[in-house]
Amino acid sequence: MNNKTTVDAITLSYLRFQTPRENRRNIITFFILFLDFLGIFPLLGDPFSYDFFIAALIPTVLxxxxxxxxxxxxxxxxxxxxxxxxxxxxxxxxxxxxxxxxFLYFHLNVESKVPFLLGVLFLIGLLLAVNWINLKALYNGTYHKLQTKKSGNFSWIMAASGLGYVLAQVMLTLIFNNSIKMMIIIIVLSLLSILPAYFSTSIHRYIFIRNNKDDLMKVYPQFALSKGERYKKSKKGGKKR
Structure with a gap:
């Protein structure tokens, strides 16, 4: 009997992983492009803000x-x-x-603390929204339906949650400044924020994996083994990942 048939569809849909090599490639790609180039690099530009730079640099270095x-x-x-x-x-x-x-405080010369406080609320709201959507997609079977090509609604739900964050940032810009150039930049940065925000759902996947180790071993008995151990296991008939 195929071990996958003994695992329910909901659980199985969440136990589909990329290979470790692809995980390593993800880190290199997203760190260089999203975190360093689009995140840290603009904070180094003029006018330079020590406070903003240090606030970003510490977690980035860690x-x-x-x-x-x-x-x-x-x-x-x-x-x-x-x-x-x-x-x-x-x-x-x-x-x-x-x-x-x-951009708001050093390029548009905003002085009020309101944009920062609202921005914090928008940030928290975006992270909560994508994680709530992730849970709904898992437990109502959307991930399973997507993997079996039976559903096309999830992308629209994710787009709607991201659109709310983008519109909130645009309204914030328009309220405090009417610069079209800055509005375009903030729209782009807000759109780019949606993808890493969705990556935060991996924390729930980590917890899910730990709570479903028995099912995980049925599906991927080589999970978390070293490359050498996987090779030895594959020679005995296991599937190498």
């Missing part, structure tokens, strides 16, 4: 240090990768939020 183990051995640390990637999603969304705030 994440880069933590990422080393997944670059060196993505196989053995496959489980904790999901916790790491979820926290990365939160940090990257937060750093992009700081970039937006820098």
């Amino acid at each position: 994440l880069h240090i933590w990422a080393i183990i997944y670059i060196v051995d993505p196989y053995r640390f496959e489980l904790s990768y999901y916790l790491f990637f979820g926290i990365y999603g939160i940090v990257n969304t937060y750093v992009l939020f700081l970039v937006i705030q820098k």
Whole structure:
């Protein structure tokens, strides 16, 4: 009997993973493009803000240090990768939020604290929204339907949640300044924030995996083994990932 048939469809839909090599590629790609280039780099530009830069730099440096183990051995640390990637999603969304705030305060010369406070609320709202959508998509079977090509509604739901965040940032810009250039930049940054915000759902996946280890071993008995151990197991008839 195929072990996958003994695992319910909802659980199985959440136990579909990328390979450890793809996990390593994700870290390299998203760190360089989203976190460093689109996040830290704009904070280095003129006019420079020490406060915004330090606020972004500290969690970014800590994440880069933590990422080393997944670059060196993505196989053995496959489980904790999901916790790491979820926290990365939160940090990257937060750093992009700081970039937006820098544009508001140092390029548009906003003086009120209201945009910052509203921005914090929008940030928290975005993270809560994507995680709520993730839970709904899991437990109402949307992920399973998507994987079997029986549903096309999830992308619209995700787009709607992201659109709310974008519109909130645009309204904030229009209220305090009418600069079209800045509005376009903030729209782009807000749109880019949606993807790392969604990555924060990996924290729930990490918890889910830990709570469903028996089912996980039925589906992927080589999960979190070293590359050498996987090779040995594959020679005995297991499927190598």
